[in-house]
Amino acid sequence: MNCLEFRRVVLEEPQQLAPALVAHKQQCKECHRYYVQLQEQEALLMEALAVPVPDDLAAKIMLQCSFDETSDQADANSSVVPLKSKGKTFSQFIGGFAVAASVMLGVVFWQTHLSSEQRELTEMFVQHMEHEAHSLVLEEPISVGRVGFTLNNVGIKPMGELVNVTYAANCIIEDKMVAHLVVKTDKGPVTILLMPNKQFKTEFAQEAKQWQVALTNMKQGSAAFIGPKTLDMEPIQQQVMQSVDVLQI
Amino acid sequence: MYMKNKDQQFQALVEAYHKPLYRYAYWLTSDESVAEDLVQETFMRAWRALDSLQNVDAAKSWLITILRRENARRFQRKSLEYSDIETDELPDNSGHFAYSTNMEALRSCMSRLSEKYREPIVMQLVLGYSQDEIASALEIPANTVATRLRRARQQLQAMLGGDEQGYSRGVGV
């Protein structure tokens, strides 16, 4: 790979560097500088694209759909909106939204019952991590802006203290948006799933395959840590738990 | 992924996707109230068709598809054309793309990008789409997506005067 090729390809997707690009960047000072500058620009671009979303949009959507269902029920002959019957009507379900239109969608309590469910959760977290396996092999720390963007999407204030973050993405776990981070350590990658919209009942630590999984409650929601068995995860857990600041909900 | 019932499933979809969808809609339309309408209309249609959604993991691309269709419908009603803007016609803000650029300037440059460059980069950075996902959503070849992503960044740099800093020098396409 030459410099021209590097600069062409890196402009297509600065967030993800293929191994050949990483190799070139390590050898070429000029391209390394170019890339660092590009990363800063990407962070700014991310911030610019994240225009403010109206606070009450979610509530408005729920409200609008409840009216849709009400009118549908009023007109039994209507064949426009085929809805299956349910126990509780949607309008009853979202009654709270009608009262406070700007209310944020609430924290969901997830029932966990002792070890079998802990095992299931452990498996689910490991599975999620393996589903995004490419995130585990990244070497290069990503920009602070990129991490901040990911955290911001789930209402968490950026953590300046967290270093060596090589991956940051927003994922859906059990229908809740989470922040998925990977931190590089000398013993291997540690995956951190910050789930401010999800509260688990019990905290636990389990092992699965070559991984150890720990679930901790945050002030709001929960955080899962998945790291190599050989690693002492305690310092990273502490660092994250001390600096994480959930802004919303 | 299991779902207890339709209401919860829908609430989860709204919670998870209304923000990225709104931002995507905003950059498609450059208009806050149109974006809001589009997102509401999208979720309304999603709500009505929720029973036909088999796989909740596919919900994101399903919602994007609905939103794009709604936007296209809007264009049919009011045929408004985005024009390709030649970068050399644009005012030179003569600053770095980097820290001296304020958000407003960057946003204004974004909205002046032609739609064919703007949409892929918004899909990449707002929706977190891979190049392949963008290709299938826009029904264009993956190498076209790559070219557009590259040109989008080059045009933004050019608009913001980044060229003078040697930022995209030597990256002729």
Ligand SMILES: [Zn+2]
């Ligand atoms: Zn080089």
